[in-house]
Amino acid sequence: MHSTKHPIAIDDNVATLHLTSFHYGAPGSGKKVYIQAAIHADEVPAMLVAHVLRGQLEKLDAEGRIKGEVILVPAANPLGLSQVVHGAPFGRYDLSTGTNFNRAYRHAADALKSALEGRLGADAAANVALIREHARREVAAWEPADNAATLKKTLLTMAIDADIVLDLHCDNEAVLHMYTGTPLVEVVQPLADLMGARVLLVAKESGGEAFDEACSRLWWDLADHFIDAAIPPACAAVTVELRGENDVNYDYAQRDAEAILQYLAHQGVLDIPTAALPPAQCGPTPLDAVEPLTAPHAGVLVFRKKLGDQVAAGEPIADIVNPVSGQVTPVAASRPGLLFASTAHRHLLRGMHVCKVAGEDSFRSGNLLSS
Numbered sequence: 001m002h003s004t005k006h007p008i009a010i011d012d013n014v015a016t017l018h019l020t021s022f023h024y025g026a027p028g029s030g031k032k033v034y035i036q037a038a039i040h041a042d043e044v045p046a047m048l049v050a051h052v053l054r055g056q057l058e059k060l061d062a063e064g065r066i067k068g069e070v071i072l073v074p075a076a077n078p079l080g081l082s083q084v085v086h087g088a089p090f091g092r093y094d095l096s097t098g099t100n101f102n103r104a105y106r107h108a109a110d111a112l113k114s115a116l117e118g119r120l121g122a123d124a125a126a127n128v129a130l131i132r133e134h135a136r137r138e139v140a141a142w143e144p145a146d147n148a149a150t151l152k153k154t155l156l157t158m159a160i161d162a163d164i165v166l167d168l169h170c171d172n173e174a175v176l177h178m179y180t181g182t183p184l185v186e187v188v189q190p191l192a193d194l195m196g197a198r199v200l201l202v203a204k205e206s207g208g209e210a211f212d213e214a215c216s217r218l219w220w221d222l223a224d225h226f227i228d229a230a231i232p233p234a235c236a237a238v239t240v241e242l243r244g245e246n247d248v249n250y251d252y253a254q255r256d257a258e259a260i261l262q263y264l265a266h267q268g269v270l271d272i273p274t275a276a277l278p279p280a281q282c283g284p285t286p287l288d289a290v291e292p293l294t295a296p297h298a299g300v301l302v303f304r305k306k307l308g309d310q311v312a313a314g315e316p317i318a319d320i321v322n323p324v325s326g327q328v329t330p331v332a333a334s335r336p337g338l339l340f341a342s343t344a345h346r347h348l349l350r351g352m353h354v355c356k357v358a359g360e361d362s363f364r365s366g367n368l369l370s371s
Helices: 044-064 109-115 122-138 149-159 182-195 210-225 248-267
Strands: 001-011 018-027 031-037 068-073 162-171 177-181 199-203 237-242 284-286 292-293 299-303 316-321 328-332 335-340 353-358
Touching: 001 149, 001 182, 018 044, 018 149, 031 044, 031 149, 044 068, 044 162, 044 237, 044 248, 109 122, 109 210, 122 149, 122 210, 149 210, 162 210, 162 316, 177 182, 177 210, 182 199, 182 210, 182 237, 182 284, 210 237, 237 248, 316 353
Parallel strands: 031 068, 031 162, 162 237, 177 199, 199 284
Antiparallel strands: 001 018, 018 068, 177 237, 292 353, 299 316, 316 328, 335 353
16 A cells, blocks of 8 residues: 655645545556545545545555555545635635536546547457546646646546546435446446445436546447447446435444445455345436425425435425415425435525435436536
8 A cells, every 4th residue: 555645736825735545456457446535525424434445445455455456535625625614614616716626527538539530449448448548648638727626637637547436425415325327327236236325316428527427428428429449338437425414423434335345346356255235225317307406485494204205296395484474385396206315404595405306207408416
């Protein structure tokens, strides 16, 4: 094992910030795995899971039981962790630009369509190696204009050529759920089963250039462009939402870390005994079948349903209670589905986020992710 400090903000200014990564196994000896936690900075459950993983990976590496390369970034956003507003951490957006730390990553596919013209054929392994070489080159050519972009380039440099990318997050309040690309369902479903995910949200393009899609989407974008070449979806990138912000305890962290280690064992990366996959708690759900609900007016948010409940179309999920006017307005989904995520706030202004319901039938278009 070795660790690396990556300079992120190093101007002669008020603060100097570095990103730390931990490296296990040997590059080129097997699959490459990249795991990062808390790109939104204050996603504490993700950092605790990374802490547990670090201890286990150090032990496995010392015993020679890592059959590939694993990179772990346990706190992926030193910029966000340094942002405190009125005593509260604020890590979702870069305060200097207003940009979400999990948006606007470099998407290499368009540049690679030109660079690889006439160079790909029927040999899938040769194609994968060549695409990864050019993807590394494209990310290296990215000239970041600010510290947030420097952070994004640093993270993507480590992940762009990985076989498996696990991006660990948490929601405000939520059951455990995941996001991945539609072509990756078969390889990702075992991870969802092991972690007990209640929802597996899938899309070929969700919008906004999130980190996981910067790593994975280029493969099917290139496959759709070079239709006569053998191009597999060679990067299984997954965003894992580890329940809610306050779900921070050792039991959850140990359970989640063990599930991730089991997944890596099933993928041939770790030489540890593998357990049978548990029964699935969900199958893939189109991301465009998720209905976000918002407050119709200002007031107190009172939930009538619990996270994980199935709700019918038109069934009240929550009420918005205006204590001044006395107005009480129910909030309901227009389609049936599973209530899987909600806001942690209990007083809302008109238009603020209330919750999300995962349905079955696609009905949305455009940018499918929250800002």
